[in-house]
Amino acid sequence: MQEKIIDDKILEHMTLENVFKIINDNIFPLLNEKEKDFCRELQEFCIELHPKIDKNQDVYVLFPELGKRGYMQRINLWRDFMPYGMKSEILLATHLSCLDSQLELARLASGILCGNPTFQHGETDEILKVQDELMEGSKIGCIGITEPNRGSDAVNMTSTCRKSDDGSHVIYNAEKVFTTNGPKADYFATYAVYNQANPRGTMVQAMVSRDFKGQLITNRLKIPYVDRVHIAHTIMNEVEIPVNYILGDNGKGYTNLFDGLVPERLGIMGSGLGICWATLAYAIIYTNLRQQFGQNIINFQGVGFSLGDLLARTSSATALAFQAATSYDDNILFAEHPSKEAEKWIAGVSSQGKYLVSKLSADLTYTVQQQMGGISVTDNTDVQELSSTSYIEEVIGGARNIQLLIIQNALRRYSKLILS
Ligand SMILES: Cc1cc2nc3c(=O)[nH]c(=O)nc-3n(C[C@H](O)[C@H](O)[C@H](O)COP(=O)(O)OP(=O)(O)OC[C@H]3O[C@@H](n4cnc5c(N)ncnc54)[C@H](O)[C@@H]3O)c2cc1C
Structure with a gap:
């Protein structure tokens, strides 16, 4: 804290422990005993780590702490860390956002965006080694989809690749932007195409190591909203990728x-929910203790009603995320025969949920700042950092309009249903 102006009598109650008490009161009724135990385990970890976090340092120094507990991701089983699955991942993301929303953003990029393909498509010893290093938090991962001139229109990418004459390597010439973790990354889950005219039929997904032969440049972009996360302009010139690192x-x-x-967007829902719950809980604590005109400010309807509205919206979004995650676990991840119907529903609902939660987190943090007053834009509470991170979460994983475009496409298909 650069300069403290918050009243000590309030500050002593603005703790992560109290944040979790409020969250538990609201979400535990939606969880089974195993899930509640996992939340308690996460909360113990977060409460212990929180005072040790130095906000003057990048988030990456904390990755090994997450790795030790198997917290780089929880969708897939890694070593014997239990529980796992999408519901566990949502709970992990929610808690880590409360702990440190910027750490959560970087963790999601390394553990899920880069790590998940190693579980889904990684069969070689080389990829399993990458997986271990990412999960331990000893190495940092990122994903390279977006290009300078291909953002929302990601499919029609211009990054190209070709096979080496002896077939042992794929050679990338790629330019990517907004690569979260890129400047610090050891591994880049990166896409390129053999033929720009046929991206769908020729796209390649590879795990690129910074150590591979060729030129790999990562220049950091200045993104003040998340100043402890490094985000890159990434250039690959003639980077030679051994075939054992090709994922698709x-x-x-x-x-x-x-x-x-789909898992990426469901995961972002978890991160967004953490931002909503942490911000709301800090606001509830603060407005119950801060007095103006001789009263706790939560007693003023202008403040209390607004927080009530935000609680109703956050509870609804949480129920949707939990339901979508449970359906993903039951019908896809753990199902012997994954259901096509469920896959279709979840693909749609992951866009609906990502749209809803990331917009809600931005609206909510903005509104809370109006209700808490000036203190919430200083570094005396975590609210400003939560607010800044929420703006970024609306853009990553596909901007707001792209989620709406996907939803609109599904609605347009109803014409067939109506007319049949
Ligand atoms: C901080 C940050 C981190 C990121 N991290 C990563 C990462 O790790 N890896 C990665 O690959 N990418 C990453 N991204 C990129 C992110 O996914 C893109 O920003 C996003 O897909 C939008 O692309 P764009 O910014 O080029 O916008 P554009 O595609 O140029 O879109 C500009 C505007 O037009 C709208 N628009 C475009 N097409 C349509 C349409 N058909 N209908 C309606 N509206 C439309 C968009 O919604 C947007 O509002 C990150 C972005 C940011 C800002």
């Missing part, structure tokens, strides 16, 4: 990209 060749990269978007 010759068009398989395209299906992998789209399959990956």
